[in-house]
Amino acid sequence: MRFRSLGDLKKPGVLEVSLTALPEEVLITPFAFSKAFAINEAVQRLFQGSFEWYGFTLARRSEPELVVDVGLPQNDENFAEFTRVGAERIAAFLETLPPELVVNGWVHSHGDLNFQEFSGTDAANQATVLDYVTTLVRRPLAKREVLIRDLALLAKSDFTMEELAVGSVTLITDAPVSEARIRETVLGGFCYALVVGDGGWHRQEIHYKTRGLLTGVTEVSHREAELRVVAAPDIPTLELAVLQEEVRQKINPLRYKPEKLERV
Numbered sequence: 470m471r472f473r474s475l476g477d478l479k480k481p482g483v484l485e486v487s488l489t490a491l492p493e494e495v496l497i498t499p500f501a502f503s504k505a506f507a508i509n510e511a512v513q514r515l516f517q518g519s520f521e522w523y524g525f526t527l528a529r530r531s532e533p534e535l536v537v538d539v540g541l542p543q544n545d546e547n548f549a550e551f552t553r554v555g556a557e558r559i560a561a562f563l564e565t566l567p568p569e570l571v572v573n574g575w576v577h578s579h580g581d582l583n584f585q586e587f588s589g590t591d592a593a594n595q596a597t598v599l600d601y602v603t604t605l606v607r608r609p610l611a612k613r614e615v616l617i618r619d620l621a622l623l624a625k626s627d628f629t630m631e632e633l634a635v636g637s638v639t640l641i642t643d644a645p646v647s648e649a650r651i652r653e654t655v656l657g658g659f660c661y662a663l664v665v666g667d668g669g670w671h672r673q674e675i676h677y678k679t680r681g682l683l684t685g686v687t688e689v690s691h692r693e694a695e696l697r698v699v700a701a702p703d704i705p706t707l708e709l710a711v712l713q714e715e716v717r718q719k720i721n722p723l724r725y726k727p728e729k730l731e732r733v
């Protein structure tokens with residue numbers, strides 16, 4: 470037996486070739502990290518109590534994995550143990566964002582609650598954020614082989630309607646070919662999720678969503694992630710008075726108990 474090249478000895482087909490990777494840890498500048506806790510402190514100072522709030526983590530479009538700021542949308546419901554993210558608020562916030570910035574996740578506070586993890590309510594909020602954000606930061610991740618049973622190959626100037634009717638998928642080429650492999654681009658995006666609390670604790674998750682461009686196969690997953698504070702140039706200083714005024718305008722403490730108490 471004779472092989473034409475070493476390539477013939479390889480097992481058939483690598484099914485997926487990676488192009489780029491999605492982040493596995495949350496990267497954040499000292500400015501953005503301290504701003505999240507400064508918002509907590511401003512809430513306590515202004516409203517004499519701890520209330521949950523949420524904001525968006527922001528990155529430069531050129532470096533979407535690094536959180537450089539925390540943006541506060543208008544919050545509608547800030548309870549001591551609950552906050553809700555509204556889809557229409559995400560859209561409104563995106564319209565106000567300068568073109569060089571992109572939303573790459575969301576951050577919310579559990580205030581002074583002793584609940585230092587993500588909750589079922591958080592998962593519902595996460596679902597609202599996920600579709601918006603992963604689309605904003607998505608990129609080609611891989612080329613994945615598409616397995617087509619009964620692929621039909623035709624040359625463009627030379628087939629009949631009967632031949633076109635054969636097969637599950639027809640690939641029409643400019644010259645006759647006897648074999649073809651099809652690889653689709655897999656696009657993928659991520660969304661950071663941070664939860665913080667009074668006293669400085671924080672937890673993070675990264676949510677992923679991928680989609681095959683040809684097959685439309687969509688996969689969603691998430692993982693717990695470490696947070697890494699990374700120094701970056703051109704970082705502004707935190708203007709506490711300005712931030713406090715923004716908190717006063719955008720966070721809306723509600724002191725009655727929601728009818729169906731959902732936490733946290």
Ligand SMILES: [Zn+2]
Nearest residue numbers: 579588591733
């Ligand atoms: Zn929560």
